[in-house]
Amino acid sequence: MKEKGLPAKTVLKEIESRLNKDFTFNSGKVLGSMCTNPHDLAKEVYARFLEKNLGDPGLFPATAQLEEEVIQMLGMLLSNPKATGNIVTGGTEANVLALWAFKNANTKNGGEIIVPVSAHCSFDKAASLLGFRIIRVGLNGKFQVDIEAVREAINHKTVALVGIAGTTSLGVVDPIRELSDIALEHNLLLHVDAAFGGFVLPFLKEIGYEAPEFDFRLSGVSSITIDPHKMGLAPIPAGGILFRNSDLRKFITWKVPYLAGGEIEQATFVGTRSGASVIAVWALLNHLGREGYRRIVKRCMRLTWKLTEGIKQIYGLDVMTEPVTNVVGIKSDIFNIKLIAEKLRKLGWAVALFPRHIRIVLMPHINEKHVESFLKDLRNIVRELKG
Numbered sequence: 223m224k225e226k227g228l229p230a231k232t233v234l235k236e237i238e239s240r241l242n243k244d245f246t247f248n249s250g251k252v253l254g255s256m257c258t259n260p261h262d263l264a265k266e267v268y269a270r271f272l273e274k275n276l277g278d279p280g281l282f283p284a285t286a287q288l289e290e291e292v293i294q295m296l297g298m299l300l301s302n303p304k305a306t307g308n309i310v311t312g313g314t315e316a317n318v319l320a321l322w323a324f325k326n327a328n329t330k331n332g333g334e335i336i337v338p339v340s341a342h343c344s345f346d347k348a349a350s351l352l353g354f355r356i357i358r359v360g361l362n363g364k365f366q367v368d369i370e371a372v373r374e375a376i377n378h379k380t381v382a383l384v385g386i387a388g389t390t391s392l393g394v395v396d397p398i399r400e401l402s403d404i405a406l407e408h409n410l411l412l413h414v415d416a417a418f419g420g421f422v423l424p425f426l427k428e429i430g431y432e433a434p435e436f437d438f439r440l441s442g443v444s445s446i447t448i449d450p451h452k453m454g455l456a457p458i459p460a461g462g463i464l465f466r467n468s469d470l471r472k473f474i475t476w477k478v479p480y481l482a483g484g485e486i487e488q489a490t491f492v493g494t495r496s497g498a499s500v501i502a503v504w505a506l507l508n509h510l511g512r513e514g515y516r517r518i519v520k521r522c523m524r525l526t527w528k529l530t531e532g533i534k535q536i537y538g539l540d541v542m543t544e545p546v547t548n549v550v551g552i553k554s555d556i557f558n559i560k561l562i563a564e565k566l567r568k569l570g571w572a573v574a575l576f577p578r579h580i581r582i583v584l585m586p587h588i589n590e591k592h593v594e595s596f597l598k599d600l601r602n603i604v605r606e607l608k609g
């Protein structure tokens with residue numbers, strides 16, 4: 223730090239020129255991210271209420287009330303208006319909180335959590351923090367968790383199962399009904415990670431796509447992660463953790479006595495936390511409503527299928543599986559997919575690379591022209607590789 227500060231104008235200019243090197247969602251080049259431009263209203267609201275601290279809700283009771291309403295609205299979206307929970311920093315914290323509650327509710331010593339190999343790495347972080355052993359089970363031909371493998375992995379140490387509703391790599395949904403039945407049969411907890419799918423799956427049926435079951439309607443589901451900062455269009459940070467009721471959540475509820483607003487009970491990992499995030503989510507849920515989100519999902523799904531059809535027409539390329547949500551996996555049995563990803567990156571496309579495929583997420587910042595321009599570059603790369 224310098225002894226004497228710089229004028230605000232100079233600092234802003236410097237920041238603008240330094241941040242020029244970052245990708246922007248508006249460029250249409252970011253095809254591999256599950257985040258997007260926050261909605262304008264959410265940006266405005268977020269910037270207006272930066273001082274709100276939900277770590278001290280006694281000082282901000284009105285903001286705390288908005289969080290309760292957000293959880294109720296998300297609960298309704300996930301078929302359970304009685305759900306309890308919090309807006310947290312993201313999917314990672316939400317998944318950790320679910321497993322933390324499972325750990326404290328667990329009467330067994332140690333314990334195992336059965337998780338699909340497709341699960342996000344936040345479950346490894348959670349297991350490492352909480353002393354659980356993660357048992358990773360394989361997938362079926364549709365890249366969903368193999369239900370027979372789940373059954374085989376269950377033993378006296380098993381504490382819980384995890385199902386994914388919108389996998390990180392391909393956006394597919396595990397057979398959550400079957401997982402729910404198994405959880406009930408064996409008296410296990412079941413966490414559903416719908417960090418990505420939570421703002422997509424509830425709208426699919428209404429716009430004519432197949433909509434796999436995944437939410438609290440299935441009585442074995444104990445908790446769900448749903449992230450407003452992915453397909454919810456909220457500013458970062460905004461993840462969501464919802465428990466079926468307060469039974470599990472009470473295991474991660476702590477008294478915090480020292481606050482200016484008076485003693486509280488807190489069920490989040492962090493103390494001081496953003497009220498602005500919560501207010502922004504409240505604004506979006508009320509402004510967009512189901513109708514607004516349905517429109518956004520419809521547009522993303524249309525582009526998902528446009529890209530899918532385009533890829534199928536390129537020699538040597540195919541999709542890993544038919545898309546379920548707005549995620550497409552591009553594979554090739556002929557060309558080296560890593561080389562294709564490198565060439566795409568050289569052309570400025572920010573794509574995500576997985577061991578056997580390139581992941582494209584058709585987020586709201588992508589439009590028709592971006593998809594066409596990407597397909598054109600992909601065709602040229604393949605032509606060049608063919609020689």
Ligand SMILES: Cc1ncc(COP(=O)(O)O)c(C=O)c1O
Nearest residue numbers: 256312313314342389390417418
């Ligand atoms: C299915 C799933 N769960 C959890 C996460 C972690 O979310 P975050 O990066 O917000 O912590 C991701 C991230 O992409 C995800 O795809």
